[in-house]
Amino acid sequence: MSELLKTAIRDHGRVEGDLVMVDGFLNHRVDVSLMTEIGRWLAAALGPADAVVTSEASGIAPAFATAEALGVPMIFAKKRPGQPPGPISRSVHSPTKGDTPWLHINPRALDGLATVVIVDDFLSKGRTAAALVEMLEEFGVTVIGVGFCIEKAYEGGRDLLESLDVRVVAAATVTGIEDGRPNVT
């Protein structure tokens, strides 16, 4: 666990309905020194890989920081509305945005990569990360682990990802919401 991140969630996280809002330091205004330290934590927990993969947009900052710590490239899957943009695409519904865009990775972006790790800001139900795992394995790339800044332990995402045989790590875990405050471990 990243103690700095746990403290930031406790001190600056807000609860709106069943959402834990961390837009003040993680996914709208980004505390870059905190994110650099989360990237180092995720790099150490996930181990070496040839690249870090994420999807736009909130995953880009933690994936960049993790890739910087590992000394490897970072690839972000594009999200497009409408029709599937290529042969290996997945549609994933976003409850926060209310849309269902297509995730797309250009095969050229994966040239020369044998192993990757996936990084994103939140683990909730795990659908986006699961779609990335499926796409990457269809491309012949091995996903050796999936890492998140914050896991919401009560949303079931870990079970879905572990059923795909990938290791799951999180720099901080929210186990629930109590009296309008997130419980963080």
Place this chain on the structure above:
Amino acid sequence: MSELLKTAIRDHGRVEGDLVMVDGFLNHRVDVSLMTEIGRWLAAALGPADAVVTSEASGIAPAFATAEALGVPMIFAKKRPGQPPGPISRSVHSPTKGDTPWLHINPRALDGLATVVIVDDFLSKGRTAAALVEMLEEFGVTVIGVGFCIEKAYEGGRDLLESLDVRVVAAATVTGIEDGRPNVT
């Protein structure tokens, strides 16, 4: 100018129609060490500021690298389809995505910021950066400069931004396309 970036565009940039494609190292698969060096270049060229502002998604990596070099937070404006998501929003058409999302910044994200710089991957017509300048000034934040990884000098964006009284810098400039290759200075 960043010599590393100029070399990357010359060696790995591709031309499709009138687009210069740099998705192999800048805005799909990201060469993180190159981006870190571009961030240092932009930080030095734009000078000190309280934060770096960009819009999702391709601006996040260069804005993060610039913020890291300046030691300040990074804020990325969200893009949402549909209705304006708040009082200070702008709609900006994206020719590459074919949609016209709303740009939105939560006023809370700007707490305590007097001056900012804006960073994005490409300067083409400058509409997204101009919308950010207008939004930030409406929030009472001074934009002291706008920086890009790559300026397409033939698209007129610099004139639009300079008409808003902001300084414009670019780590590399494409002056045109000749025999299917980008001319880079």
